[in-house]
Amino acid sequence: xxxxxxxxxxxxxxxxxxxxxxxxxxxxxxxxxxxxxxxxxxxxxxxxxxxxxxxxxxxxxxxxxxxxxxxxxxxxxxxxxxxxxxxxxxxxxxxxxxxxxxxxxxxxxxxxxxxxxxxxxxxxxxxxxxxxxxxxxxxxxxxxxxxxxxxxxxxxxxxxxxxxxxxxxxxxxxxxxxxxxxxxxxxxxxxxxxxxxxxxxxxxxxxxxxxxxxxxxxxxxxxxxxxxxxxxxxxxx
Amino acid sequence: xxxxxxxxxxxxxxxxxxxxxxxxxxxxxxxxxxxxxxxxxxxxxxxxxxxxxxxxxxxxxxxxxxxxxxxxxxxxxxxxxxxxxxxxxxxxxxxxxxxxxxxxxxxxxxxxxxxxxxxxxxxxxxxxxxxxxxxxxxxxxxxxxxxxxxxxxxxxxxxxxxxxxxxxxxxxxxxxxxxxxxxxxxxxxxxxxxxxxxxxxxxxxxxxxxxxxxxxxxxxxxxxxxxxxxxxxxxxx
Numbered sequence: 001x002x003x004x005x006x007x008x009x010x011x012x013x014x015x016x017x018x019x020x021x022x023x024x025x026x027x028x029x030x031x032x033x034x035x036x037x038x039x040x041x042x043x044x045x046x047x048x049x050x051x052x053x054x055x056x057x058x059x060x061x062x063x064x065x066x067x068x069x070x071x072x073x074x075x076x077x078x079x080x081x082x083x084x085x086x087x088x089x090x091x092x093x094x095x096x097x098x099x100x101x102x103x104x105x106x107x108x109x110x111x112x113x114x115x116x117x118x119x120x121x122x123x124x125x126x127x128x129x130x131x132x133x134x135x136x137x138x139x140x141x142x143x144x145x146x147x148x149x150x151x152x153x154x155x156x157x158x159x160x161x162x163x164x165x166x167x168x169x170x171x172x173x174x175x176x177x178x179x180x181x182x183x184x185x186x187x188x189x190x191x192x193x194x195x196x197x198x199x200x201x202x203x204x205x206x207x208x209x210x211x212x213x214x215x216x217x218x219x220x221x222x223x224x225x226x227x228x229x230x231x232x233x234x235x236x237x
Numbered sequence: 238x239x240x241x242x243x244x245x246x247x248x249x250x251x252x253x254x255x256x257x258x259x260x261x262x263x264x265x266x267x268x269x270x271x272x273x274x275x276x277x278x279x280x281x282x283x284x285x286x287x288x289x290x291x292x293x294x295x296x297x298x299x300x301x302x303x304x305x306x307x308x309x310x311x312x313x314x315x316x317x318x319x320x321x322x323x324x325x326x327x328x329x330x331x332x333x334x335x336x337x338x339x340x341x342x343x344x345x346x347x348x349x350x351x352x353x354x355x356x357x358x359x360x361x362x363x364x365x366x367x368x369x370x371x372x373x374x375x376x377x378x379x380x381x382x383x384x385x386x387x388x389x390x391x392x393x394x395x396x397x398x399x400x401x402x403x404x405x406x407x408x409x410x411x412x413x414x415x416x417x418x419x420x421x422x423x424x425x426x427x428x429x430x431x432x433x434x435x436x437x438x439x440x441x442x443x444x445x446x447x448x449x450x451x452x453x454x455x456x457x458x459x460x461x462x463x464x465x466x467x468x469x470x471x472x473x474x
């Protein structure tokens with residue numbers, strides 16, 4: 001099989017997603033928040049492009065019947081119920097609820113890839129389960145790294161490498177593109193303690209904002225087997 | 238100082254180049270051909286966007302007074318004097334000549350970055366000299382990886398890592414962006430024999446076309462101290 005890695009959703013043609021199996025990766029933190037929310041019993045998550053669209057969705061559903069969630073610049077949006085910290089998405093808060101989520105990169109990447117045949121949400125926390133689910137679909141896989149503000153984000157590329165590593169455990173002869181090869185290198189270096197992710201842009205910005213616990217949580221590899229899937233406008237288990 | 242690495246010239250805003258020191262990298266093979274041509278005494282190289290533009294420049298200069306050079310799909314263009322193999326750019330052929338060059342990625346990347354204050358041509362063959370020349374300008378450096386057909390190209394990213402390595406020998410405290418960090422990782426893995434560049438897209442395509450000698454030549458690190466510079470439409474020593 002072939003696994004391609006692409007980054008920065010805003011710079012690629014929509015057509016590459018048509019009919020493919022896509023794993024969307026925004027490890028810090030949208031992917032991890034979505035996985036955690038679904039794991040903790042959220043009924044569904046509606047990805048919104050911007051805060052205005054999120055508010056408009058909420059107005060249609062009724063503000064009492066949903067939770068408004070999202071961030072800009074890493075911080076919770078004013079008036080929203082939840083930010084983009086996976087640790088906020090507790091069972092107590094999200095069980096049985098509909099969440100409308102707008103983040104800077106992740107939810108836009110999901111909407112960009114909406115033409116995919118199967119669109120899965122992957123992170124480090126569910127990398128083996130996400131890889132397994134993708135392989136079961138029986139065709140080539142495209143890993144879409146959301147990136148940070150249109151830039152190459154090493155944390156997402158590391159996660160792509162972790163996903164390819166899990167896929168290659170099933171298919172050791174998989175082919176990949178140049179970014180896939182480099183992703184595997186980054187993941188392998190990280191496992192060996194040779195890739196200092198704390199130097200990367202998004203990671204260090206989150207640490208400066210005080211999200212150390214979030215980052216540690218997002219980097220806990222294979223801590224869950226929940227793989228959320230986007231279909232027809234909503235993300236479900 | 239800060240060294241940023243960007244890739245795929247067609248996906249970034251022209252404005253980032255304004256007033257900056259840029260090293261353009263298309264290691265396989267435009268950078269290496271340009272460096273070799275200038276080293277072997279070519280008077281100047283005019284980068285052209287497409288073969289039609291190249292022919293139009295040649296018509297203006299007079300076909301006898303210049304050499305038409307370039308490739309598409311890795312192969313010499315019909316009717317052109319030279320392809321994009323650095324080994325063709327011998328002293329016998331290029332000394333004292335004006336070369337009009339059109340390649341798929343490299344010459345377009347050069348034209349994209351034309352607003353740079355200093356625009357240097359860098360490869361593995363001149364990486365220490367290119368790094369030194371860039372540092373001498375006394376400001377931040379932007380390394381532009383031409384990429385391959387708009388895609389992330391691991392050979393260019395490896396070269397960016399080699400350039401940062403040479404810059405960091407002078408300024409060990411340099412800051413870089415995520416792609417810069419990953420570039421350094423790729424270069425370091427390559428030095429340790431852990432990065433199999435033969436698996437990468439552009440490299441393997443050139444090998445299939447029979448350009449083994451070109452590739453070996455392009456990967457001969459620090460074999461020259463010639464650093465071509467683009468200024469006002471032409472590349473000179």
